[in-house]
Amino acid sequence: MKKIVILGLIGLVVSLFVVGSYYALFRYRTFPPAADQPVETLDVLYVARDVELSERGAEDPVWRHVPSKTLALAPQVTAIPWGKASVPEVTVAAFHNGERIFFRLQWRDATENRAVGRDTFTDACAVMLPLVEEPQPNTIMMGFLEGANIWTWKAVRDAQVWGRERAASPAPAERPYTDYYYPLEEREVFPIVRESVASAVEDLIARGVGTLTPRAHQRVQGRGLWRNGTWTVLLTRALATHEAEEATLPVGKARAVAFAVWDGAKGDRGARKSITGWVRLRLWPAEVPAGAAGR
Amino acid sequence: MREGYVLGLIPETWRFELTQFPWVRRLLKSRWIPLALILFNVFLFTVILMAGFFGGLTSPGNYNFGIMIVWILWWVLLMMVLVPVLSRFWCTMCPLPFLGEWLQRLRLFGVRYVKGRNLYFGLNKRWPKSLSNMWLMNVLFLATTFASGFFTVRPAATFVLLAAIIALSVVLSLIYRARTFCLYVCPVSGFQGLYSNFALTEVRVKDPEICAKHKTKGCVVGNERGYGCPWLLLPYAFRRNTYCGMCFECLKTCEYDNMAVNLRPPGVDLLVDEKRGLDEAYKALIMLGIAVVFFVTFQGPWGTLKDWANAATLSGYLTFIGLHASWNLIVLPAIFLLFVWLARRAARQAVPLKKVYVNFSYATVPLGLAAWIAFSLGIILPNGSYLLHVLSDPFAWGWDLFGTAHFPWTPVLTGIMPYLMILTLLVGLLFSIDIALKIARQTFTEPEAAGRGAFPILGFLGATTLSLMWLFVG
Amino acid sequence: MKRSLAELSPQEALAVAIWIEERNARIYENYAEMFEWYEPDTARAFREMAGEEREHGRRLAALYAGRYGEAACEVTDADIRELVEAPVVEDGEALIYDRASRRQALDVGLQAERRARAFYAELAERTEDPALRALFDELAHIESEHEAFFVRKLAEVDPSENA
Numbered sequence: 001m002k003k004i005v006i007l008g009l010i011g012l013v014v015s016l017f018v019v020g021s022y023y024a025l026f027r028y029r030t031f032p033p034a035a036d037q038p039v040e041t042l043d044v045l046y047v048a049r050d051v052e053l054s055e056r057g058a059e060d061p062v063w064r065h066v067p068s069k070t071l072a073l074a075p076q077v078t079a080i081p082w083g084k085a086s087v088p089e090v091t092v093a094a095f096h097n098g099e100r101i102f103f104r105l106q107w108r109d110a111t112e113n114r115a116v117g118r119d120t121f122t123d124a125c126a127v128m129l130p131l132v133e134e135p136q137p138n139t140i141m142m143g144f145l146e147g148a149n150i151w152t153w154k155a156v157r158d159a160q161v162w163g164r165e166r167a168a169s170p171a172p173a174e175r176p177y178t179d180y181y182y183p184l185e186e187r188e189v190f191p192i193v194r195e196s197v198a199s200a201v202e203d204l205i206a207r208g209v210g211t212l213t214p215r216a217h218q219r220v221q222g223r224g225l226w227r228n229g230t231w232t233v234l235l236t237r238a239l240a241t242h243e244a245e246e247a248t249l250p251v252g253k254a255r256a257v258a259f260a261v262w263d264g265a266k267g268d269r270g271a272r273k274s275i276t277g278w279v280r281l282r283l284w285p286a287e288v289p290a291g292a293a294g295r
Numbered sequence: 296m297r298e299g300y301v302l303g304l305i306p307e308t309w310r311f312e313l314t315q316f317p318w319v320r321r322l323l324k325s326r327w328i329p330l331a332l333i334l335f336n337v338f339l340f341t342v343i344l345m346a347g348f349f350g351g352l353t354s355p356g357n358y359n360f361g362i363m364i365v366w367i368l369w370w371v372l373l374m375m376v377l378v379p380v381l382s383r384f385w386c387t388m389c390p391l392p393f394l395g396e397w398l399q400r401l402r403l404f405g406v407r408y409v410k411g412r413n414l415y416f417g418l419n420k421r422w423p424k425s426l427s428n429m430w431l432m433n434v435l436f437l438a439t440t441f442a443s444g445f446f447t448v449r450p451a452a453t454f455v456l457l458a459a460i461i462a463l464s465v466v467l468s469l470i471y472r473a474r475t476f477c478l479y480v481c482p483v484s485g486f487q488g489l490y491s492n493f494a495l496t497e498v499r500v501k502d503p504e505i506c507a508k509h510k511t512k513g514c515v516v517g518n519e520r521g522y523g524c525p526w527l528l529l530p531y532a533f534r535r536n537t538y539c540g541m542c543f544e545c546l547k548t549c550e551y552d553n554m555a556v557n558l559r560p561p562g563v564d565l566l567v568d569e570k571r572g573l574d575e576a577y578k579a580l581i582m583l584g585i586a587v588v589f590f591v592t593f594q595g596p597w598g599t600l601k602d603w604a605n606a607a608t609l610s611g612y613l614t615f616i617g618l619h620a621s622w623n624l625i626v627l628p629a630i631f632l633l634f635v636w637l638a639r640r641a642a643r644q645a646v647p648l649k650k651v652y653v654n655f656s657y658a659t660v661p662l663g664l665a666a667w668i669a670f671s672l673g674i675i676l677p678n679g680s681y682l683l684h685v686l687s688d689p690f691a692w693g694w695d696l697f698g699t700a701h702f703p704w705t706p707v708l709t710g711i712m713p714y715l716m717i718l719t720l721l722v723g724l725l726f727s728i729d730i731a732l733k734i735a736r737q738t739f740t741e742p743e744a745a746g747r748g749a750f751p752i753l754g755f756l757g758a759t760t761l762s763l764m765w766l767f768v769g
Numbered sequence: 770m771k772r773s774l775a776e777l778s779p780q781e782a783l784a785v786a787i788w789i790e791e792r793n794a795r796i797y798e799n800y801a802e803m804f805e806w807y808e809p810d811t812a813r814a815f816r817e818m819a820g821e822e823r824e825h826g827r828r829l830a831a832l833y834a835g836r837y838g839e840a841a842c843e844v845t846d847a848d849i850r851e852l853v854e855a856p857v858v859e860d861g862e863a864l865i866y867d868r869a870s871r872r873q874a875l876d877v878g879l880q881a882e883r884r885a886r887a888f889y890a891e892l893a894e895r896t897e898d899p900a901l902r903a904l905f906d907e908l909a910h911i912e913s914e915h916e917a918f919f920v921r922k923l924a925e926v927d928p929s930e931n932a
Contacts, residue, residue: 006418006469009398017462024348024451024458039703075709208602277703412802421807427867472806478865507855508846510795515803523803526865533861570862 041280042257043067047095048286051102051234053223058232063104068093073261073274086266087274090125090259096239096283101249103127103235105259112226113264114155121264122156123224124273125233128258129247131205135256135278149247150204150212153222153233155264158200162223200224201235205245215245249283257281298736301560302729311558312501314546323543323556326404326521332388339364340390344457346689350450359450360689363681365457366447371671373487379561379664382494383487386540391460392477395468396525406521413517417469422479429574432485433581437623439482440585441616444592444604473525477540489578490664491536492564492657493726498530498539498546501555506531513548521547530554535564537575565657565730568737573649576656577624580631583659583759584623586666590766594673631656634755642739642748654738655752658731662756665723666763669716673767676712680705713768720767724760728753771850775896779904783833784842786908789853790826792846793881794819796856800874807864814874817922818856821878825915832907854885854912872926879919886912 045066051057070091090107105125113123131147201222203215219242222235239249249255256278262268297303314320322328346360377385399415400407407414445452460481467476477484500506514530517523521544524530528538530545531553545554592600592615602608603615635652680702687700694700708715735749736742774782797819805812846853856877863869886909893905 002416003418010466010469013462013465017458020348020458021455024454074706419806421867424867427865504852507852507857508792510792511799512803516799528865529803529858529861529863531861532857532859535862538862538865570866 039277040069040071041254041282042069042092042094044094044096044101044281044283046098046251046284046286048097050097050100053221053234053236055225057223057234058104058225062095063093066093066095068104069279071259071276071279073259073276076260076271076273076275086263086268087261090261090274090276092259092279094281096249096251098239098251098286100236100238101283103233105231105233105235105261107231107261108229109226109231109263109265110229111265112155112231114159116156116264121267121269122154122262123226123231123264124152124154124262124268125224125231126150126152126260126273127235128260129249130256131245131247133255147205147207147245149215149245150206151220151222151235151237152202152204153200153224153235154202155224155226155231157197157202158222158224160197161200203237203246215243217243219246249281251283252285254280254282298733301562302725305560307560307563307566309560310499313496313556313558315555319556320546320552323546326406326547329387329542330404333390333393336388336390337393340457342689344454346685347450347452347454347457349690350454358681358684358688358691359453360685361450361453361457362447363678363685365453367674367678368682371675373483374664374667374671375675378487378490379493379668380495381541382491382496382536383539383541384496385487386477386484387542389477391457391481392464392468392474394461395465395476396474398465399468399473400522406517406519408517408519413522415472417472419472420470422471422475426479428479428572429485429488429578431479432482433574433577435480436482436485437581437585437620440588441619443589444601444606444615447593448605473527474540478526478538485578486582488537489575489582490660491539492567493562493660493664494536494564495558495561497536497557497559497564498541498543499533499555499557500531501553503531505551505553509551511550513550514545514554517544518548518550521545523548534567535570537564537570562661562726562730565660566733566737568654571653571657573653576653577628579656579659579663580628581623583663583666584627586663586670587763587766588619588622590666590670590673590763594670595766631659631755634751637751637754638735638748641750642735642744644739644741644744644748646738651738651748654734655731658727658734658752658756659759661726661730662720662723662759665719665726668723669719669763669767672712672715672719676708677706679707716767717764720760720763724756727756731756771848774849774851774853775892775901777844777849777901779898779900780833780837780840781842781844782901782904782908783829783836784844785846785849785853787826787829787833788846789885790822790829793854793856794822794826797822797878800856800858800877803858803864804869804874808869808871810871811869811874814871814922818874818878821915821918825911828911851888853888854881856881872923875919875923875926879916879923882912882916882919886916 043066047062047066049062051060051062068091070089072089073087075086087107087109090105092103092105094101094103096102105127107125109123113121116122127150129149129151131149135146135148199218199221201218201220203218203220204212205215206212220235220237222233224231224233226232237249239251241248247255257280258276258278260273260275262273268274299307301307314323343361343364347362350359350361373385397403399417401416439456442452442456446456463480464476467480506512509531511518512529512531513520513523515523524545525542526538526540530549533539543556546552546556591597592604599611600615603611606612632652635655636648638655639646639648639651681704683697683699683702687697687702688694689696731752732745732749735745735752739745739748774785777785797815801812801815801819803812804815858869858873858877860869860873863873889905889909889912893902893909896902896905
């Protein structure tokens with residue numbers, strides 16, 4: 001009798017486990033994460049004009065009239081090398097003219113670093129636009145598992161594209177560089193082919209950590225100017241998209257965006273950077289409802 | 296370093312009896328301890344299981360109560376506080392074998408004591424002799440880590456793991472005697488046991504002579520106040536923390552109040568030169584190896600490895616399992632064997648290679664524990680703030696129980712995290728060196744031979760520390 | 770206040786020796802109970818040893834009766850400082866590793882008897898009181914007989930059995 005009871009109990013436990021596991025695994029509920037909605041909103045107004053990628057463009061009066069946001073930056077801490085929060089904040093403004101969108105990123109940086117080499121790293125910044133409408137809750141841990149389009153401006157590329165004459169510390173343009181070393185080699189021995197650089201901004205896609213890949217067609221342009229301890233970087237791209245891996249920028253809607261900044265003098269490179277959380281990017285149509293957009 | 300002193304500073308025999316305080320003794324002798332702690336964790340793990348069950352396969356890990364509490368809070372607490380400080384205190388309050396033990400005793404609170412002995416429900420069989428060691432736990436823990444890529448991102452995987460452990464513990468409790476599941480099967484038990492030898496706390500007999508004269512050893516056979524040691528120890532005689540589940544039954548059953556809970560210097564049990572075995576040696580090396588694999592895979596810059604571990608493709612996943620298993624079962628033990636062989640050769644003493652291998656493996660325990668603590672820092676400091684979110688909204692149903700549901704992701708102290716990791720590893724290395732030197736003297740009887748024999752092992756420990764530093768801080 | 774065995778009178782020392790055998794019998798019975806569920810063969814060995822200790826106790830009791838008749842003695846093993854002949858299974862993890870064999874059980878008894886023999890012999894050397902010395906010599910001799918019993922028992926155990 002006792003044995004029958006014990007066998008019955010064992011059968012019950014095993015059955016509960018099998019049924020429970022089946023339901024958990026195959027009849028799962030995917031609840032939408034009660035994700036933290038972006039705290040900050042950056043309004044992108046319609047302004048019927050262009051700005052040129054130059055010093056004049058960086059100081060164009062339009063930037064005084066469109067809304068800007070100063071966003072707190074946090075260290076990147078999910079992939080080696082860790083960030084160090086070397087840049088505390090970045091100020092971002094943007095507008096569109098119905099055909100192109102323009103971003104202006106500004107942050108304090110005591111030194112202008114346009115060179116790369118061993119233990120020498122470039123200053124840089126990036127705009128990340130997820131390829132899904134509702135990305136996972138944060139920008140790093142799960143943020144781009146479903147893919148993101150990332151525009152990365154690097155001071156070293158900027159110097160190559162826009163000429164050395166404007167750079168205080170010219171880059172050794174022909175020196176290949178990588179963050180990765182084969183563990184048994186003192187330095188990288190695999191051949192690295194340097195592509196011809198057409199833009200200071202790399203138009204990339206990523207689908208998880210360590211998957212940054214240049215897009216086949218580079219459509220983002222940009223330029224950075226360093227003056228009096230401040231970087232001002234302009235980035236622009238056509239609103240219209242041509243490929244699935246290109247982030248959409250739908251006018252009249254809001255979408256997520258995140259920003260990152262590297263301070264080369266403090267050792268930022270690769271994953272070592274300062275990042276924002278998601279920011280709601282609201283692209284206003286030509287007719288802005290009176291008083292709708294914040295400043 | 297002075298013989299008989301930990302790090303040349305604290306006598307190995309130093310003890311501070313916590314149970315000398317009457318309220319501590321009263322507390323531990325009460326049958327409410329550990330029951331109250333277990334019941335709290337039964338509630339907590341019920342919520343965890345529900346979150347895993349409802350979370351399915353695709354909910355984000357950082358917003359799932361089950362994943363965050365188990366893999367961020369529990370794991371970190373286990374490695375950083377519970378094991379190094381409080382020994383197997385997690386086993387004291389672990390809710391997973393609760394159902395099985397309840398069925399065995401058919402009592403939640405009281406003691407089933409009839410005709411001079413504890414009564415148990417179930418078949419009360421003996422665990423097979425061939426499995427009475429850590430090998431099964433070694434294999435099961437390693438096998439569990441094959442699925443580590445799922446546990447932190449797929450709530451259902453955590454559910455299945457915990458449910459499997461509970462189901463297995465119930466089944467084994469009905470067939471086998473006492474805490475057979477905890478002793479020989481639980482994947483978490485083995486490393487807790489081994490690493491608890493480093494812990495600052497112990498349950499031990501106070502005066503062995505009292506026990507020698509004692510005719511009825513209630514601590515082993517039980518009495519009306521409590522159960523005979525559920526962990527099958529002879530509480531009056533055991534000398535290592537490895538298998539003491541800190542259930543405090545022996546404090547309840549001892550008629551002479553001759554059991555004590557002591558504070559002690561770290562690592563002293565690693566020097567107990569008895570019961571050492573290849574199963575425990577492998578456990579030490581596997582733990583060290585898994586710490587490396589986890590870091591490389593989940594916190595390193597190699598996204599491909601993470602994809603493999605997450606089973607993005609079947610071939611990638613099989614590659615991960617193959618590499619992971621080979622590294623832990625063959626490569627790392629073989630590297631250690633090389634250093635041990637060098638140690639034996641340097642010592643020029645005819646000690647069996649197996650003995651040298653097994654003995655010195657215990658010296659890797661402090662470093663292994665330090666590696667896990669450093670790894671845990673990389674989990675808790677960046678991700679700890681998610682805990683506030685899941686506490687308020689455990690099922691992601693939009694609740695805000697404590698007003699913290701929208702607390703933003705806030706990494707803490709990550710700026711100094713690399714330094715904390717390095718410091719942790721260096722402290723671990725220091726203790727490992729101390730233990731290695733003493734084990735050398737145990738293994739090679741001549742002092743000069745011991746000095747020579749220790750060198751290669753110190754080399755292994757140093758190289759391991761440098762490799763871990765390189766991995767951890769880039 | 771506990772006293773040393775050497776401070777007792779011969780009558781008291783003999784009474785204590787009887788108590789020790791009785792105590793040991795109880796301890797062996799307890800061990801038998803501990804190992805009963807676990808290894809019946811080992812438990813049986815402990816039971817046999819308990820019986821043997823009882824037999825030792827009876828022999829000493831007969832000796833006591835022959836010398837002191839019915840005269841009661843208040844001193845027991847609890848009143849002396851030394852720990853004499855206490856059999857202890859010292860392997861605290863014996864049950865975990867499934868290493869408690871019949872051979873080990875008998876070895877526990879053998880070690881206890883050896884310790885007792887050595888203890889009484891040493892006492893006999895140190896004691897100046899001739900009567901007490903004679904008693905300790907006698908007890909040491911009895912313990913050496915017990916020791917021989919366990920040696921014989923151990924020799925009967927299959928040598929392939931684990932130690």
